[in-house]
Amino acid sequence: MDDEQRPAKVTLAQIAETAGVSVPTVSKVLNGRQDVAPPTRRKIERLLDAHGYRRTSRSAPEAPLIEIVFHELDAIWAMELILGVEKVARDSGASVVLTESGTRHAPGPEWIEGVLRRRPLGVILMFSALPQEYKQQLRARSIPFVIIDPAGDPEPDVPSVGSANWSGGLAATRHLIECGHRRIGIITGPEDMMCSLARLDGFRSAMATAGLAVDPRHIAHGDFHVEGGYDLALAMLRGPGRPTAIFAGSDLQAIGVLEAASTLGLRTPEDLSVVGYDDVAVAKWSRPALTTVHQPLRKMAEAASEMLLRLQAGVATTTRMELATSLVVRKSTAPPAA
Template sequence: MAAQAGVSITTAWKVANGRPDVSHDTRRKVQAALIDQGYRPPSKSPRFTRLVEFVVHEMETAWVLEIIKGVYREAATHRAAMVLSELGGAITPSDSWITDVVARQPLAVISAFAVPTEDQRRSLAVNGVPLVAIEPAAELTDQTPWVSTSNWNGGLAAARHLIGLGHRRIATITGPPDIMCSRARLDGYRAALDTAKVPVDAELIRHGDFLVSGGLREGRALLALADRPTAIFAANDHQAMGVYQAAREIGLRIPADLSVVGFDDLPMAGWLGPALTTVRQPLHDMGAAALGTALELAKGDPPPHNQIIFPSELVVRASTAPPPDRAEP
């Protein structure tokens, strides 16, 4: 194997044992040779069995905290500790991150929204560290297990609820267009409008950033339109909060003048004024399921499916109502 990779036996041993003092390119060559020859890492020492690595793109949203609670809850039942890595808003971890993780030799890695590269996933596999992704931002083309919610159904339910109330000028503020869950929620919204024969107005589709600031920015733009929407489906609760602020700035009442629907059902959703109608995804359960799957992999038991999709559920509260009568007197 060392000869196949063009390295010394000592260097090959360092890579196989997770030593950090090997360059990234050399590590990649050795790992490719290890995989090609069907290498399987030895059983972990007991001292490595109580550490779980959690990596996330950023800590700016309560969504992340709810996921962490689920992972932590499951880890605690196995008397495992957590190491938290935040990528400062980046989706892809750095090479230094994978070097540090391999050196720590955790029992498993859980990524939320963040997507380790193919090389990084290979590094984890070679070192016997299972990876499970939660709501990955980009599609995983290998067999990495991932956990999500029914985003398309959630977008469909949100738009159908507003259509059922009589709205026809229904806007949406989705997330970045290159994020999988953003596209799925937007597609569900489109499907509901198409089915109801409500024209899809491109002017009413805005791309946010899943932050309150993005909801405020895009909410202001939508409410400044000459023919403004009577309802807005924000693709997460943080952006719905931004829409609330945009409406307050120009004196619009929710839901008398504007209906708002969010997505997530974060704890704060029920405490907004008025309480937010939103699409619930079971974030605690998603986090726990991801770690549970990783622990099974660590024992050598592959999951029956690579994808675990939790159902989403529309939660109707006080932020939606029939559209106002906007006819001229």
């Protein structure tokens, strides 16, 4: 029996006949070869996926690798995610390989060619989506994947681990309200990222529940980086009726807010209270130490890795998890000045 024959309903010959191609062409697609015309490859991959075909060849065993894919490895939260994956991989006798590719939305086309050649145990992705073509290619080669989702809202057929962004935004804003602030600004993340919108919705809900108006001039969309937080805070704090508190959608943006306040001669927290988001290591070492929303990045990575290994082993598992966030109060928040 051909090593690549599926021991149930469908064979390579049947896939080839349906696609109108030769068996060697189907075999090339299944083995990740790129010398097949893209339209033909996509047609074959759709058929493989539709029929649940999975390669069973013993001639090319899977490498004991878990691959992590980032769009930017220099992100301050990347190390927390890497440490979480490495813990589970180490306990399972696997190694970890890191790849940088694409944008915050999806990995680039060069990545899929590489991962099909490497054939890892599975792939963990730090993106908000995965193109349908990539899903089909990975599934056809029995390479499971899980998205760690601090940045989006994956489609229902994509296994993912996320956190409670709306609740985090609500808790941050409620804390500022309970401190006595009434003019509260927010610098959230990019408008095309679901986590940014969820944190903004949590902010709006807290303000509405408290009967407080939201000034449109005190809402800004940043990029989760220090420079963006600094520039947007400068503009917000120089404007009329400046806020007495700002909720920043990431700790890096919050550090930019602290610097902007200092530039303008404002003291934190006496003149301006600041809350961040993520609770990365630098938060407790900022001056003053940053009040922030703890996003359990390492536990998210551990949960994603465990989910991936269950999928690889064919064990039934939930394919969507959302971990709780929590408020960490430090020194950057206080009641507003009289």
